[in-house]
Amino acid sequence: MARRTREESEKTRQALLQMALEQYALHGIHNVSLKSIAAEAGVTHGALYWHFENRDDLILALCKSITLPFERYYLEQLQAIDQDALKALNAFLIETICHIASHQQSRQAFSLFYARRKELPLHAGIQDTLADEWDVWTGYINRFLKQARKQKQIAKKTKQQCIAEAMLSQVFGVLAVAEYMPEPVVFREMASTTIHNAIRGLDATRCN
């Protein structure tokens, strides 16, 4: 049809990304056709191929266009780190989890890129992008742990990287469980319990 303006074109692109995220997160990549994504976005099947080279390219674009709010809460807790590093870490993780759980787009992103991670194409760009994010996030946690060690909240011999990965895997574990129980009130409690407990576990390394 008529040649659209640059803004309209960008709107179409965004709509496609939005619908892809929604549908993929809900039904899984293999149960959603590009045709249906385009249809939901109000354009035809072929239009999708103007914006993206192919399906992998769409997913890669999706993957790059979305950020889970780790950075935001990391920055928020940076100033608190000097008083009590473990407390700050605790707050950082819980706030991040609760944000993800209560915002639709983050939830969908988690669903697609983490709960359904194995469904993703083996496309190098996608896998690398995800791996990079993982590194950034464990980096944040490591920053807290380092300070905690300085503050003698945790034992010296603690293997930081290992702990950091374990903490992060717990974050995703809690979110995964959350997908099966929709009531968000109860959820915050559960997240708190889990993370608190893990932090308490760290804190207790002192004594041992």
Next chain:
Amino acid sequence: MARRTREESEKTRQALLQMALEQYALHGIHNVSLKSIAAEAGVTHGALYWHFENRDDLILALCKSITLPFERYYLEQLQAIDQDALKALNAFLIETICHIASHQQSRQAFSLFYARRKELPLHAGIQDTLADEWDVWTGYINRFLKQARKQKQIAKKTKQQCIAEAMLSQVFGVLAVAEYMPEPVVFREMASTTIHNAIRGLDATRCN
């Protein structure tokens, strides 16, 4: 040509299940055709339909034929429970995790039924079977927690079911992370660290 005796038939069935598990765990259900499963098992495509009604039925059979070794290590730690419930729980979880991580079939089962859980068909039988197992396993953990409460290792007000689910989700979280790092030596350490830490966290509830 037709397999003649009952044993040969059973062998075919087992081979089909085995290959299905292997391929599905590795590439995902949607990237493996029944034809290729049958071919790997050394029979034609149609033979599969003698043994299973359809793909869902194959997956259901798979799901029922496989057990992660929770029960085994639960029974093993039952006698230790009276001395130190938390220590027994610790051993129970770590042993189970390490067993799963180091035995191919269990690893594959975990991969398919937990890491790839969202890819599974929405078939009621399959989902119910998995839900039942989850209940049994949290049941085991609850048994340890109850005893720990009696032994005053953990606070009275502790929400047991909630903790049990959190523990279990950590088990799967650790295994999920393990899938991305194949060296089993490092792995045992990481599993220990994570679970130890969680248990220590529980233990520390006393003081609060």
Next chain:
Amino acid sequence: MARRTREESEKTRQALLQMALEQYALHGIHNVSLKSIAAEAGVTHGALYWHFENRDDLILALCKSITLPFERYYLEQLQAIDQDALKALNAFLIETICHIASHQQSRQAFSLFYARRKELPLHAGIQDTLADEWDVWTGYINRFLKQARKQKQIAKKTKQQCIAEAMLSQVFGVLAVAEYMPEPVVFREMASTTIHNAIRGLDATRCN
């Protein structure tokens, strides 16, 4: 299993034929598998191949084992033919129609071999058998018409064979319509009306 007696074997054969007729008449040949026929007959799929060479052979056997009751009512009306040939023809046709419509097996035979005739395999034996029966039945009608001509009930110039075929096609037309209206009471009336009317039409050829 154990070698059965000749009677038992014959029973199996009859059961297979019976079930094939039932299922085929109800759902059509292409919507019923040999496996399901065997299952309904209480034997396995393979047993069918002991009694019949293949599917066409089963259908041929079916076709030969079944007779619509034309001959019976033909013989019944033979003595009445000399008094009033058209009246006898009338009775012959109506009785036959009503018999078929009210006896399950005949109904099924009609359904399969006439209403679904085009679904039958192009197997020569089957088509010939059906063609032979058609000839016999028009032969019966012709016998009545010949006598009617002698009795001057119908015009001399009447093309007998042509009329005979038309009468027979009406018989099947009425039965076909009957398949869409299950109440047998109303049906007899409709059959009477149609056939009566046709006979009256013949009778009226005198006047023209």
Next chain:
Amino acid sequence: MARRTREESEKTRQALLQMALEQYALHGIHNVSLKSIAAEAGVTHGALYWHFENRDDLILALCKSITLPFERYYLEQLQAIDQDALKALNAFLIETICHIASHQQSRQAFSLFYARRKELPLHAGIQDTLADEWDVWTGYINRFLKQARKQKQIAKKTKQQCIAEAMLSQVFGVLAVAEYMPEPVVFREMASTTIHNAIRGLDATRCN
């Protein structure tokens, strides 16, 4: 390669419908694959799925795209109805039959939708469409019968609807028989004989 313009696309669609009708009428729905229909129409298998959702949808489209010429001859005889209703009815039916029998497309339509009616899918849309046509056609016949009653050609007590259905079933009966004898010359005579006879039968009700 893709057909470009709207007209070319419409041509493809028509070709598909045409081939489907031809093949289905000749060999039956269950003996013709969508692949072969597409091949005969000069496109690939998948193109068919652009134009029709699935096989049932194709058959529905076929069913709706085709009209047996009842209406045409009904309108043609409407003016003659006031002189002699039964004569007009006679002409209406014979002309319609002969038209169907001598035009390939109508013959095929009859073959598929009436002689092979039981093979059709149980799809509601298809069955309803056919039922509606049946009602329209008996409606036409009823119109003639009503006038015939007024003109005292047939007895008052005559059950019109019942007669109308019987007449129509005779039309289809004659056409069915015609399928087994391809020479069209002989056929017109047979059709005339049958319908004439039926009309004469009606006419004779006066006397009774």
Next chain:
DNA sequence: AATGAATGAGCATTCATTCAT
């Protein structure tokens, strides 16, 4: 920028048939 048409490879499933036991 986007549409509409078509391709072609792949998949789950069905089923008549075969045959060793």
Next chain:
DNA sequence: GATGAATGAATGCTCATTCAT
């Protein structure tokens, strides 16, 4: 006489991708 296992060809259907307009 009958069973149980397996074959293999065919079928309807889905879908990512291509491309002329």
